[in-house]
Amino acid sequence: MYWRSVVNVMFMAADALMFVIAVLAVQLFRDDLRDLNAARINWLMPMIVGVLCSAVMWVVSLSVAGIYHRHVMGDGYQVNVMILKAGIICWFIQCAFSFVADLDLALAGLNLALALGVVLTMIERMALRPVVVRTRNRRMFSYATAVVGSPEGIRDTLDFLGQRQQLSYHPVVVCPIRWNARDRRIEADRSCGAADFTSNGTPIAVVEYAPARFTGKLAEAGVQTVMVCDVLHRFSDAFNTFSVRMESMGMEVALITSAADAAGHETQIRSMQDTTILTLRLPQYSAGTRIVKRVFDVALSVIALVASAIVTVPVAIAIKLTDGGPVFYTQRRIGLRGEPFDMIKFRSMVVNADALKAQLAKDSGQEGRFIFKMKDDPRITPVGKFIRRFSIDELPQFINVLRGDMSIVGPRPPLPEEHERYNQIYATRMLVKPGITGPWQVSGRSDLSAEESERLDVSYVQNWSIVGDIVLMLRTVSAVAMQRGAY
Structure with a gap:
């Protein structure tokens, strides 16, 4: 509780300062540095009081958005989403306050x-995140x-x-266990010792599992x-x-689950006579949201094709002049629910690139990898x-998007031979249309391992919005812009 309070006070002060700077900067820009008249309560509000009230509203809005939660502080892009959400909340709060007090506020x-405050807070959080991470490393x-x-x-x-x-977990002890099928109970696994477990090169102590004394040992270790x-x-x-044993000692239980776990689904419990039925549902896959996504895809694709013509036309000419080969390259990919389609790209390789792929995969040791990439x-x-x-x-x-084969955002469309090797969990990524961009492209692209790519794509299907x-x-x-993993 001590360090959480310290970190949150630090963040609150920095967030409030960013909003104070934003308000003062806008007032200076508009040449509007003045006290505010609250006509409804007949009070001339000093300028500094108005600025501080705005900063307090901003911090309250960030808190409502969940940015000060213990599992969020120091996170990356998730924080930016919450800041945008807080901006909407703060707009309503400030408008309501202005109406109630009848402020002469433009x-x-x-x-x-508010817009400048959102931007400055995002920049401030980006600057503070490395400080928090370095502190966690200690x-x-x-x-x-x-x-x-x-x-x-x-x-x-x-x-x-x-x-x-950014997950804030610092391993101090480990407890190897195994399932005893004969006695149908959990027991200690004594096949390894402390030398077998390390975290960033540091040995981790081993605590032997024993139901009667286990929680006490963890408490003594400060867990x-x-x-x-x-x-x-x-x-x-x-x-x-x-779980009850741990929670009764005030410890939090965290569970590593499959990427396809149903914990985040909307649930309903119905009891009929002596039977209880638990219903699971992902509400974002309703007919209404699918229509919105399709309209969004079509509108954005038309805009993108027209706006990018200034780039795509010279590129097409340059590709043709390079070796006289075709400008476009179509490749059979697998789309929604396993349906194949021809994906269109500008040709970036030699004409016989597919014929050379097998030998290059063998030479680079990537024959069994889902995604073949090499520098x-x-x-x-x-x-x-x-x-x-x-x-x-x-x-x-974007032409594929207009044809309905793809979406603007979604998992990377796989090759047929990649799709054939998908396991049961990874195959769930095919339940949505593949996208031009998606979690794989923004999280490192070719630098990601196969396991990291799998988790990102399956999580996208679960959490799409x-x-x-x-x-x-x-x-x-x-x-x-940063060209991360682009090769």
Whole structure:
């Protein structure tokens, strides 16, 4: 509680300062530095009081949006979404306050100050995030965590937490367990010792599982969160009793689940006579939202094709002049629910690129990988290298969107041979239309491992929303500008 309070006070002060700067900057720009007349209560509000009230409203709006939650502080793009949400909330609060007090406040000035406050807060959060991450690397501003599961699951989880400092979990102990099928109970796995577990090169202590004394040992180690990675399965009696033991000691239980887990689905419980039925539903897949997404795709594709003509026409000419080959390259891809389609791209490789792929995959050790990518691919032409770097080769795919084969945002469309190797969980990515951009493109692209790509795509299917698509498009601009993983 101590460090959470310290971090939140720091963030609140910085957020309020950004809004104060925004309000004063707009007032100076509009030459409107004056006191405000609250006619309804017959009070001339001093300018500084009005500015401070606006800053307090901004902090309250951010709090309502959830930005000060303990599992959000220090996060990346998720924070920007919450700041935008807070901007909408703050607009309503300020308009309501202005109406109730009958302030002589110009709507244009309010809108400008709010917009500038949103931008400055985003910049401030980007600047503070590295500070929080560096502090967490020194094992501060994070939750002392016990990782419970099989030895293999514990190692995978320690690697996962080491790569994602924004999650705030700092492993201090591990507890290897296994399922005893004969006695149908959880027991300690004594096949490994402390030397078998490390976090960022630091050995992690091992606590042996024993139901009677286990919680006391974790409390003595200062554990605040118990992270279950496998063996203990949700909804099982073993997990339920384990969870109660931890929570009764004031510890939080975190559960590593499958990317396709149904926890985020809308649920309804109905009881009929002696039977209870639990109904699961993803509300974003209603007919109405599908229509909105389609209209959004068509409108944006038409605008994009017209606006990009100034770039695509010279590129088409350059590709033709390079080797006389075709301007466009069509490739069979797999779309919604496994239906094949021909994806259109600007040709960025030599004419016989597909014939050379098998040998290059063998030479680079990527024969079994879903996504074949290599730096300095010899098949790429000079023009192709340029258009790939800035994702210009993807622009003709807006034609696929108009045809209904693709969407603006969605998982990357796979090749038929990639689709054939999908496992049960990864195949769920085919339940939505593939996209020109998506979570894979904005999160590292070719630098991602196959496992990371899988988690991103399946999570997109679970959490899809129109607002989320807009955020991914905005992140695409940043990813293209920074050229992350583009090769």
